Structure formats: C-alpha cells, structure tokens
Amino acid sequence: MFDVQKLVRENIKNLAPYSSARDEFSGTAKVFLDANENSFGSPLTKWYNRYPDPHQVAIKAALSVIKSFPAEQIFIGNGSDECIDLLFRSFCAPGKDNVIICPPTYGMYEVSANINDIKIKKAPLLPDFQLDLIHLENLIDANTKIIWICSPNNPTGNSMERSSIEMVLNNFNGLVVIDEAYINFSKQKSFIQELQDYPNLVVLQTLSKAWGLAGLRLGMAFASEAIIDILDKVKPPYNINTATQELVLKALEEVGQVNDMIKIIVDMREALAHVFKQMPSVEKVYPSDANFLLVKIADARAVYDFLLTQQIVVRDRSSVELCENCLRITIGTEKENTLLVDAMQAWYNK
Ligand SMILES: *Cc1c(COP(=O)(O)O)cnc(C)c1O
Numbered sequence: 001m002f003d004v005q006k007l008v009r010e011n012i013k014n015l016a017p018y019s020s021a022r023d024e025f026s027g028t029a030k031v032f033l034d035a036n037e038n039s040f041g042s043p044l045t046k047w048y049n050r051y052p053d054p055h056q057v058a059i060k061a062a063l064s065v066i067k068s069f070p071a072e073q074i075f076i077g078n079g080s081d082e083c084i085d086l087l088f089r090s091f092c093a094p095g096k097d098n099v100i101i102c103p104p105t106y107g108m109y110e111v112s113a114n115i116n117d118i119k120i121k122k123a124p125l126l127p128d129f130q131l132d133l134i135h136l137e138n139l140i141d142a143n144t145k146i147i148w149i150c151s152p153n154n155p156t157g158n159s160m161e162r163s164s165i166e167m168v169l170n171n172f173n174g175l176v177v178i179d180e181a182y183i184n185f186s187k188q189k190s191f192i193q194e195l196q197d198y199p200n201l202v203v204l205q206t207l208s209k210a211w212g213l214a215g216l217r218l219g220m221a222f223a224s225e226a227i228i229d230i231l232d233k234v235k236p237p238y239n240i241n242t243a244t245q246e247l248v249l250k251a252l253e254e255v256g257q258v259n260d261m262i263k264i265i266v267d268m269r270e271a272l273a274h275v276f277k278q279m280p281s282v283e284k285v286y287p288s289d290a291n292f293l294l295v296k297i298a299d300a301r302a303v304y305d306f307l308l309t310q311q312i313v314v315r316d317r318s319s320v321e322l323c324e325n326c327l328r329i330t331i332g333t334e335k336e337n338t339l340l341v342d343a344m345q346a347w348y349n350k
Contacts, residue, residue, distance in 0.1 A: 002173055002199045002200045004199065004200075004224070004226045004227055004230070005226075007091055007145060007174060007175065008090060008091055008230055009089075009090060009091060009092065009093050010093070012089075012090050012091075012230065012233070012234060015233060015234070017232075017233040017234075018237055020035075020051070020054055020237040020238070021034045021035035021051070022035070022051055022053065022054050022237075023054065023237075032050070035050075035051055037049050037050055037051065047242065048242055048243070050242070051238055051242075052238050052240060052241055052242040052245055053245065054237045054238055054239075055232075056076045056240050056245060057071075058245070058249055059076060059218075059240075059245055059248055059249055059252070060074050060076065062249060062252040062253075063220065063252065066252060066255060067192060067222070069192055069195075069222060072225050072228065073195065073222060073223060073224065073225055073228055074220060074221070074222060074228065075220065075221040075222075075223070075228045075231045075232060075235075076218060076219070076220055076239075076240055077218075077219040077220070077221065077231075077235070077239065077240075078217045078218075078219070078239045078240060079206065079208065079217040079218065079219045080179065080181060080204045080205070080206040080208070080219030080220075081108055081112075081219065082217075082219060082235070082239060083204055083219050083220070083221045083231070084108050084109060084112050084177075084204070085112045085115070085116070086231050086234055086235055087146060087175070087177060087202065087221075087231070088112050088113060088115075088116040088118055088146075089116060089234055090230050090231060090233075090234045091145045091146060091174075091175060091230075092113075092116060092118040092145045092146065094116055094117035094118060095117050096143060097118055097119070097143045097144070097145045098118065098119035098120070098121050098141070098143050098144050098145070099113055099118055099119075099120060099121070099144065099145055099146040099147070099148060100120075100121045100122070100123055100136060100139050100140070100144060100146070100147045100148065101113075101120060101121075101122055101123075101148045102122070102123050102124065102125050102131055102132070102136070102148070102149065102150075103122055103124050103125070103320075103321065103322075104124075104125065104153075104155055104156060104317070104320045104321060104322050104323050105125075105148070105150045105153055105154065105155075106150050106153075106154045106179060106181075109148045121139045121144070122139075123135040123136040123139055124321065124322065125153075125156070125322060127322070129153065129156040129158045129286070129322070130158075130160060130161055130164060131149070131160050131161070131164045131165070131168070133164055133167055133168070136168065137171070140172060140174075144172075144174055145174045145175060146174055146175045146176075146177055147168055147172055147174065147175070147176050147177070148177050148179065149165060149168065149176065149177065149178050149179070150178075150179040150181075151165065151178055151179070151180065151188070152180075152181075152182040152183065152185070152186050152188070152288070152289035152290045154181065154182070154290065154292075155292075155294055155315070155317050155320065155323060155326070155328045156286060156294055156322075156323070157182075157286055157287065157288030157289060157290045157292060157293065157294050158286065158287060158288070158289060159186055159188045159289045162188070165178065165191070169194075169198045169200065169201060172200065173200065174200065175200055175201075175202055175227075176198070176200055176201055176202070177202045177203075177204060178191050178201065178202070178203050178204070179204045180203055180204060180205050181204065181205065181206050181208070181209055182209055182210075182289065182290035182291060183205060184209070184210035184258075184262050185209075185210060185262060185265065185266055185269070185288075185289060185290050185291050186289035186290070187289070188289060190203065190205075191203050192205075192222050195222060195223065195224070199224050199226075201223065202221055202222070202223040202227060203221070203222040203223070204219065204220065204221055204222075205219070205220045205222070206218070206219045206220065207219070207220075207248065207251070209290075209291060210258060210261070210262050210265075210291070211251065211258055212258070212261065213247075213248065213251060216243075216244045216247055216248060217240075217244060218240065218244060218248050265291050265331050268331050268334070268337060269288055269291065269292075269293060269331045272293060272329075272331060272337055272341075273285045273287075273288070273293055275341055276293065276295055276344075279344060279345070279348065280348055281297060281298040281299070281348065282295060282296070282297050283296040283297060283298065283325070284296040291330060291331050292328055292329055292330045292331060293328075293329050293331070294317070294323065294326050294327075294328050294329075295326060295327050295328075295329060296324075296325055296326050297325060297326070297327060298325065299325075300316060300318045300325040300326060300327050301316060301318055303327065303344065303347055304316040304318075304327060306343070306347045307340070307343055307344070307347075310339075310343040310346075312339060312340055312343055314327050314328065314329045314330070314340075315327065315328040315329070315330075316328075
C-alpha cells in the first residue's frame with residue numbers, strides 16, 4: 001500500500017513550517033503593522049509595498065474552475081522548476097535516496113537531483129522514444145523515491161503510451177511524477193483526471209508554454225491533498241510575487257484566446273513538419289505532441305551554425321543520446337517559420 005508519510009523525508013515530516021505574518025493574521029484591518037513592510041507605499045502601484053498572498057487563493061480558485069479540479073489539490077510554484085526542486089527536497093534524502101529518469105528528457109530533473117545530492121538512475125527511452133518498462137523495473141530499489149516521466153516529452157516531442165504510464169503507476173510504491181508541460185498541444189488526455197485513482201501520482205503543468213507566460217514564472221503541481229500539504233510546508237512562504245499573481249489572474253480569464261493560439265500552433269506544427277519532410281538531407285521529422293519539432297538532419301551542427309548567421313536560433317540536440325544529428329525547433333509565428341524555412345532552403349542551395 002502506498003503511504004505518503006513513509007515516503008516523505010524524516011526532517012520534513014517533523015518540520016514546523018514558517019508562520020508568516022499573513023498566516024497569523026489574514027483578515028481585514030485598518031492598520032497593518034505586523035510584517036515590517038513600508039507603510040508609506042512604493043515607487044510603483046500602491047499595494048506592491050505589501051507581501052503577496054502566500055497561498056495564492058484567487059489563482060487556485062480560477063485554476064480549479066478551468067481544470068475542473070479541487071483547489072486543495074493544487075500547488076503553485078515559481079515555474080515547474082520550483083515544483084521539481086521541492087519534490088526532491090521533500091521526498092528524497094540527500095546521499096541516500098535515488099530517482100529514475102528516462103533520457104533523453106528535460107534536463108532539470110538531473111540538475112535538481114545533483115543540487116540536492118540525490119542519485120540519478122537512468123532507464124533510457126527505447127528507439128521509438130517509449131518507456132523501457134523492463135529496465136525501469138530493474139532499477140527500482142528500496143531507496144527509489146520518484147520516477148520522472150515527461151509526456152509529451154522534451155526534446156523528443158512524443159507522448160508516452162498511456163498503458164505504460166499506468167503500468168508504472170500500478171507497480172511502483174514511490175511517487176510517479178508526470179510532467180505535462182506540453183499537454184495542451186497534445187490530443188492525449190491529461191492524467192489530472194486519474195488522480196483520484198493514484199495516491200502516488202503528481203502531475204506537473206505550467207503556464208510557460210501554451211499560456212505564453214514563461215516570463216511570469218508559474219508552474220502547477222496536482223496531487224493528493226497529503227502531497228500538496230507537504231509541498232506547501234516546504235516552499236518559501238512568498239514564492240509567487242504580487243505582480244505575477246495579478247497578471248496571471250487576468251490571463252486566466254482568456255482561456256478562449258489561449259485555445260485559439262494552441263490550435264494555430266498545432267496546425268503550423270503539422271504544416272512545418274510536412275515542409276521539413278520534403279527537404280533534402282532531412283532524414284526524419286519525429287511526430288510531435290508539443291509546440292516544437294525534433295528534426296534529424298545530415299550535418300545538424302553545420303545547419304545550426306548557418307541558421308545562427310541568419311540570426312535564427314534553434315536548439316542543437318546533436319550531442320544528446322538517441323537524438324544524434326537532431327535539431328529541436330520551436331514553432332514560431334507564420335513570419336518566423338517562413339524565415340526559418342527560407343534559411344534552410346538557402347543552406348541546401350548553397
Ligand atoms: C519548459 C518545460 C517546463 C517549464 O518549466 P517552467 O519552470 O514552468 O517554465 C517544465 N517541464 C518541461 C518538460 C519543459 O519542457
């Protein structure tokens with residue numbers, strides 16, 4: 001049986017969380033002299049002199065409606081990257097515990113593990129970029145706390161097979177984190193709706209990609225209340241600043257506009273994939289459920305360098321295992337995509 005209290009680090013289980021001024025008194029009053037703020041104001045909007053809501057109540061309420069999911073089971077981080085770090089710090093004992101990742105995948109899992117002195121075990125994806133379940137199972141030991149699954153995956157772009165993810169969820173007694181940063185670009189259903197069946201599941205999403213708000217830094221973790229309570233206890237009290245909270249709240253009213261953008265990006269992804277496939281020396285355009293394409297190309301590094309001379313920056317993934325000679329190309333605006341395609345054609349015609 002899965003028991004989150006057995007999984008959490010001993011020092012975290014016993015941690016008395018910081019109690020902020022806003023925690024001790026959160027009602028209305030005429031005079032606030034409890035948080036050593038500057039009562040005179042600020043050079044900016046007048047309320048920026050006050051600390052932000054440490055619990056992001058308004059944002060969670062709005063997200064709860066959009067996601068049809070209970071607010072008590074939502075954690076908000078300063079980007080998904082903070083959620084990733086907090087999962088390590090809450091559940092993995094440095095120098096003792098380990099986690100499993102499935103490369104090629106998002107780089108922050110490994111960096112965050114290294115910062116926290118957590119051992120990384122690797123079950124590389126199969127040549128078709130799907131999970132290697134047998135290898136995964138063989139890596140699990142008594143100190144394995146988290147299995148990280150990125151779906152749709154960065155940089156490969158594909159979604160993991162649902163049945164494989166379910167197999168991991170059903171057979172692993174630690175946490176299974178599914179990073180759904182790109183889920184809005186995919187036809188796959190989010191695993192958020194499965195959370196009631198899996199107490200060991202954490203789903204990560206972000207406003208950085210489909211919502212176009214990478215600069216505001218807002219990531220989300222969806223999980224059982226028990227897991228969310230632990231992350232809340234460990235996070236810095238004021239991790240989401242007032243400007244971000246205000247702007248995100250406004251943005252969350254525009255679901256329709258975001259859905260329109262997603263549709264355009266997905267259409268352009270398919271159109272661009274078609275154009276790339278016609279190009280000489282493009283060996284493969286991998287199917288993508290994300291807002292980028294992974295393209296295998298002869299002489300990827302030289303193409304990358306040439307594009308730079310045309311002031312176009314893509315991501316060179318040539319040195320990544322299983323992504324040899326691959327460029328990762330984000331879908332841009334119509335104009336940007338045309339510039340890219342023209343530049344690539346110019347390269348071949350040189
Ligand atoms: C871009 C990306 C994120 C987003 O991280 P933020 O910190 O929320 O900007 C998370 N996971 C993956 C796989 C990504 O590619």
